[in-house]
Amino acid sequence: MLLSDVDGIHTMMIAAAKAARATIMESAFHRFEPQGVSGTVILAESHLSIHTWPEKGYAAMDFYTCGDHTAPWLACSHAAEVLEAKSVLTTEIKRGIEKSDGEFSHVVAADRDALVRSA
Amino acid sequence: MLLSDVDGIHTMMIAAAKAARATIMESAFHRFEPQGVSGTVILAESHLSIHTWPEKGYAAMDFYTCGDHTAPWLACSHAAEVLEAKSVLTTEIKRGIEKSDGEFSHVVAADRDALVRSA
Numbered sequence: 001m002l003l004s005d006v007d008g009i010h011t012m013m014i015a016a017a018k019a020a021r022a023t024i025m026e027s028a029f030h031r032f033e034p035q036g037v038s039g040t041v042i043l044a045e046s047h048l049s050i051h052t053w054p055e056k057g058y059a060a061m062d063f064y065t066c067g068d069h070t071a072p073w074l075a076c077s078h079a080a081e082v083l084e085a086k087s088v089l090t091t092e093i094k095r096g097i098e099k100s101d102g103e104f105s106h107v108v109a110a111d112r113d114a115l116v117r118s119a
Numbered sequence: 120m121l122l123s124d125v126d127g128i129h130t131m132m133i134a135a136a137k138a139a140r141a142t143i144m145e146s147a148f149h150r151f152e153p154q155g156v157s158g159t160v161i162l163a164e165s166h167l168s169i170h171t172w173p174e175k176g177y178a179a180m181d182f183y184t185c186g187d188h189t190a191p192w193l194a195c196s197h198a199a200e201v202l203e204a205k206s207v208l209t210t211e212i213k214r215g216i217e218k219s220d221g222e223f224s225h226v227v228a229a230d231r232d233a234l235v236r237s238a
Contacts, residue, residue: 026147040159
């Protein structure tokens with residue numbers, strides 16, 4: 001099963017980073033016993049991460065990018081397609097918003113269920 | 120300045136993981152030119168991440184843990200203390216919530232400003 005396959009998950013996340021037009025700097029992946037994979041890809045534009053629970057058919061992912069040239073939703077779509085996800089629940093968070101007083105904030109945008117696929 | 124010091128940031132994040140009572144599996148850090156550090160620490164209980172913008176005095180961090188034995192807020196407090204943060208804006212997200220239909224969801228909890236420190 002792909003959710004336990006550390007090499008497959010690693011390959012998927014590298015391809016997801018490329019789909020997002022991001023530049024890959026480093027990556028680290030770990031296979032747990034008896035199952036499950038965790039991994040991160042550090043980008044020039046922040047990072048992607050994944051944690052899988054094969055026994056539950058569940059994976060939690062972050063697609064964190066900066067810059068106008070990146071397309072994090074394409075990374076999400078790529079992962080959903082490779083994992084053959086039956087449903088995808090996403091929440092977008094805008095981070096590092098510089099305020100007039102020099103402080104920074106972040107805001108939670110609306111949830112998107114647009115990627116939900118039929119079984 | 121600590122926000123540009125990849126070794127210092129790496130050390131801080133490892134200590135933050137320990138403060139959270141998490142188990143460290145892997146880590147990957149990168150120093151950008153002319154400045155800025157990105158890094159992740161993969162835990163047995165998910166991951167920590169950091170991205171710094173030294174020129175803005177800003178860092179974005181995630182403290183993502185699983186299990187009742189971990190204390191992610193202690194990791195956050197440790198990082199805020201080491202970075203001598205003047206303000207810390209946090210949002211907690213509960214992830215991987217299993218629903219009765221077998222699907223998973225996540226919810227955004229209230230923001231916390233409890234860690235804001237006076238300059």
